Amino acid sequence: MTPTRPLRADAARNRRLLLAAAADEFAERGLDVSVADIARRAGLGKGTLFRHFATKDDLLAAIVLDRIDALNAVGEQLLDAADPGAALLEFLTVAADQQRQRDLSFLQEAGELNADVTRARERMFRSVHKLVDRAREHGAVRADVTGADVILLMCAPNYVASYAPDASPDLWQRYLAIIFDGLRPEGAHPLPHPPPPAL
Amino acid sequence: MTPTRPLRADAARNRRLLLAAAADEFAERGLDVSVADIARRAGLGKGTLFRHFATKDDLLAAIVLDRIDALNAVGEQLLDAADPGAALLEFLTVAADQQRQRDLSFLQEAGELNADVTRARERMFRSVHKLVDRAREHGAVRADVTGADVILLMCAPNYVASYAPDASPDLWQRYLAIIFDGLRPEGAHPLPHPPPPAL
DNA sequence: TAGCAAGTTGACCGCCCGGTCCGTTTATTG
């Protein structure tokens, strides 16, 4: 089914160059950068980019897929951690740190049409659900918070910090801490709205 | 300086139509909708739109200016409220409710080049600082949180809720409650990063 | 080292966007 003759040496190198250039460009200037700019940053022609990735969305999907898989690996490892509360916080820290982008919406947008990304995302979401369940049973997060809540809140620290004009690149840590405090059972006030359907 | 002959009746009506159509279109489909779509929704020609607003950004700025001024009015009124903690929560509720948009980034983007918006935003930010200071002195928010923090967190509930696929339009209330719990002094853990420079 | 498939490239295409312009319509007013 997949004969997949191995890539020629230069082609493999160029593919890595393109992925790196695209990741940088997306991170620095948002999802609206042109493919021409990405190719230029990689030192390659636009045609080469389209030989490796049929579409701009495919390129984005390839990047996102890597990130999601890496994040999922961390999540699954943390399922065995001794302290479930600390494990969840660690997971959210890694998630925010690794995806230091101006616009994290790609999680949603890139999966829109790519089945691989959708599958990886669902796998990762399952890990989050488990992490949250464990933390809740352990009394580390409030009883009325679900995995879906945490998934939605996951990108918020980066989003919030991205609007501070002249801020340290680590400012997201502050907002992750505030939001995580909001997830703790101590001093929790009842929530005015039911959780969203599971993701 | 401003002779400003009053608008013709139809022109005034069309201006309102355009603002309403643009607000709806921006809210439903994001900032990237074309001016042609906005004009069509208003039942008018594209040329008419540009007669009232020299640029697409000017149209956005007009909408944003209205919202910011309205929000600021609420904020200033709440400065006299009996319970400073409840006042801050009420302000954040109004802010999130009134600006139920998929992308709130316009706060930053629209002010980028329009002096009126910048001024109105700064006025509104001052109100937030006062609300937060009062709430802090009253023990309703933790001591290590600043007005700038709250300004940045203000848009988060909408942002977070907007990524839930089939959710109630009021889901933001849930995340506002969680985040606000994170701002309370009870059970607060020390923050790992200093606050951003004041806005 | 010769031959060739794999890979590269940038000019090119069609599309859609924000913005302009001018012939036409219409509210106002004396």
Next chain:
DNA sequence: CAATAAACGGACCGGGCGGTCAACTTGCTA
């Protein structure tokens, strides 16, 4: 009601985008 300035509308323009292609170059292999 006539005259006029204000307002309207849509064909049109330049530009930048994602994506294609055919001529050219290059790594692999026998």
